Amino acid sequence: MSDHKATPVGGRLMTPTTRVLLFVFMVGAALTVWRFAVGLGPATGLNDGYPWGLWIAFDVVTGTALACGGYAMALLVYIFNKGRYHPLVRPALLTSALGYSVAAVGIIIDVGRPWYIWKIPLKVGSWNLDSALLEVALCVMAYVMVLWIELSPAFLEKWRESGHTGLANFSRGLSKFMDKALIWFIALGLLLPTMHQSSLGSVIMLAGPRLHALWHTPWLPFLYLVSCISMGYAMVVMESTLSSRAFGRQREDRMLASLSGATSFTLFLFVVVRFVDLFLRGRGPLLISEGYYSVMFWLETVLFLAPAVMLAGSRGTARIGNMFRAAMMIVLAGSLYRFDSYLVAFNPGPGWSYFPSVSETVITLGLVAMEIMVFIMLVRSFPILSGTSPMAAHRK
């Protein structure tokens, strides 16, 4: 661990990159204000046939899955006891915390009456336990908090050294408590995603009759869970590689390469379960008979299988570019699976169509921009990334 001690990257907070990101975020924020003034109809492409669109399918369903790096790494490090991956945990947790926070903001923008959201956690007596969405909502709310708590040692480490004595003392006291309590938060941080990532599959399962038979299966929760873990690993690969390049850090290629075995396994598992389930329920013929839907299904399958094969052998993982491409494909595969099950395979009947409006897309871009911007600012200020060269800090 001493080799991989996390340190702040340092450097200026405002760079040309963050300025551009800030600008995109501001445009998105302005459009968000407009969306709350005029309602969802004029601001989005949503309609009574497709009441959920880009914000749910991407910001929430795909976004939280992409933010499963923290979950996947914690699973590996703490449950499967692979301590050598430890340096990857903190950045993964930060990506997850930001991803889930963005998802939470996305939900607030998407729902029609966000001023009643407080009722979900507090009106316990009104909870509808049949509702998978209720479980998702509660878990996501809790998990956002848990993620920031899991990440808190990074902040406390910095503040302990702070010149401000009050903050330093507070941080030292809290650090002691966190040393003992953190393990239970980590356990919660493993339990909650297990629950709600699978429940995201249950949520769309209720659309039963209107969800295409190739996607509708009682195994949806399982498939969502497995694919989110794959996506989590893939995001760790991409995030680690990109941050190495951006901040001139040591790369973690070998560590990443050894991750790929697990990723490959989850990818194969996903595809196998999916096909076995389809054939057991006699839906095999749909694989060729459904035209557009069949094509989408096969596209997903190829996107899942290709990286699984690429990562399976040791040759594939020898080159970081290859690994990066595989990770990219996994992200694409998982995202496509989620977009398909929430939008493409969801068919409310003839006559309805949906495509995200310009403002919808820009608001989502604004959220992503904010996410990246905050990530850059936090890793520059707090000990999150490991293996940073002090000299490299001046590069950007």
Add this chain to the structure above:
Amino acid sequence: MDRTRRSFLKGMAFAGTTAAVGAVPAVADEKRRAPDDAVGMLYDTTRCIGCKACVVACHEANDLPPDDRGDGLYDAPQSLNDRTKNIIKLYREEGRRSYMKQQCMHCIDPACVGACMIGALRKREYGIVTWDSGRCIGCRYCQVACPYNVPKFEWEEANPRIIKCELCNHRLAEGKEPACCEVCPREAVIYGKYDELLAEAKKRLADNPGRYVDKIFGEYDGGGTQVLYLSHVPFEKLGLPELGEEPVPELNRTIQHGIYKGMIAPAALYVVMGAVMLRNRRTGSGDEGGES
């Protein structure tokens, strides 16, 4: 849909929630029947003349603004929407034609109610599915869930509501019928107790062989609906979905309740994971350990 009980069990198996398995058959076998005080409507396509008196009456009774967003001349909605709780549509094909009245089906086991997080949509007295403004956060999951595409959202409002037929429950409270049934000049849609309507529908089928498709839509469909349909053209031509007899939210309920029964499984998982981590910390990791 070929969802069988076996498939639920399969679905449950992955979660390793053996505790819940015992409960499954009970949930699946329990026939969800209409409440004892259930009321409903019976619409008969052979009697409807498409006069749209019900559409006008619905607007007045429910204080809905006319939907003149088309050319500004008519109250001319194309589908149920935020200003339309009841609509008459027309099916016309190869010389056959039929009107179709669309409104909330008031399912016996509604998908929207199963979806709704804190019970904004609930089956209340007389089995009427109603919407409670104070509990709705506008997530629109009800719209995703409803197989009939009934709940509608006020897309153009900054403080939007869900709009759907509530069987004129404010009029029922005054001892009146739903407005659409009251004004119908040919009793094409009638209001009554659910059991009586079902009996009446069966009687019409028996008395008029060949007049109708030999089925009452809503008797079993999607677990049954309190609004029943008789038709002289196939129901799917009228836009009614083929749902099977199992209630739409049944699969979800089985899985949700299976996994989360008494929160036993999650609690167990939590404890096990905590224990594993504690052990790992004590014994030290195989390769390299450390605090986060």
Add this chain to the structure above:
Amino acid sequence: MDRISDNPPSSLSALETKIGRRKFLKIITAAAASIGLSSSAAVKIVEAATQGLKPSVIWLHFQECTGCTESLLRTSHPELAELILDLISLDYHETLSAAAGHQVEKSLHDAMEANKGKYVLIVEGSIPEKDGGIYCKIAGKTALDLLNEVAADAGAVIALGSCASFGGIAASGPNPTGATGVPMILKDKTVVTIPGCPANPYNLLGVVLQYVALGTLPALDEKGRPMFAYARVIHEDCPRRPHFDAGRFVQQFGDEDHRLGHCLYKMGCKGPATHANCSIKHFCEVPGAWPIGIGHPCVGCTEKELAFQVPIHTTVDIERPTPPDTYPPIHAEHRGPGPVATAVGGAVVGVALGAAWRQSKKLDAEAPDSTEKKEE
């Protein structure tokens, strides 16, 4: 024709036609029924009339064309004018009066004195307010003063016609005389307005009959118009309504649709926003004698916001839209994505994928293995 000055008010009869009591009762019953009064009310009216308890009426003319009086006198039902004039004691009416000058002024003052607080004031024409109201004077008094003076002791005030109701054509832009209607001047008095250009005489008859029989005024809307005549819009009872519902519109005067009697909405018909009973109670009892009946769009003469304000051929919003005579299909088409949105969405996905791909290529270019130790 000098009766107004010669005879005491109670014996006034405009045309002096002798009709028997039975016929009189019959006419009144029919008239009462036509405006919604019961037959017992008709009996009361006849009793009141035969006992000579006829209400005194003072009829003032201001800025107007006298069209309302003309249309009243030209009702084709022979007895209508008599009826009105027999039922009431018309003590002052500038058009019908044979007398002139001081004589007629005296009868005005006599009537006001004799029936203080009981007489009915009917106003025809708008009142100019600008420059102290100097633009309309009768017997040296401005219309404004005259109205205030006579209205002060009136039992009921009726503004007949659009001019008296809200200013009418005289009040349309630029309104050089500052013309306005009676309710705008008599702000704290109940004024029954019977707008129309001209006003339908039957609506006046209804108000007067009720006042005579029951001593009450009919229910009024927020603009002082009797509900029995002005509660609904013309569109609701229009004989051309089926054509509107079926979407059959006149596109241009004299076209095929016009000849077939189709709906005049697109020619600027104000029927959908105009409260009046023209479509049910035609003028002068001549069937079809009303604008839409003769193929001209309604100009909205009973509406302050429309008459002489909105151009005749400008279309209006539908006040109470109802379903058309068409049906949506089972699966209607709904709005789809715009091309810009599609382009933007595609561009975003394309840029993201492209950037990621380039990134991976850059990684290929870097040294494959030693990077772990490499420091930049």
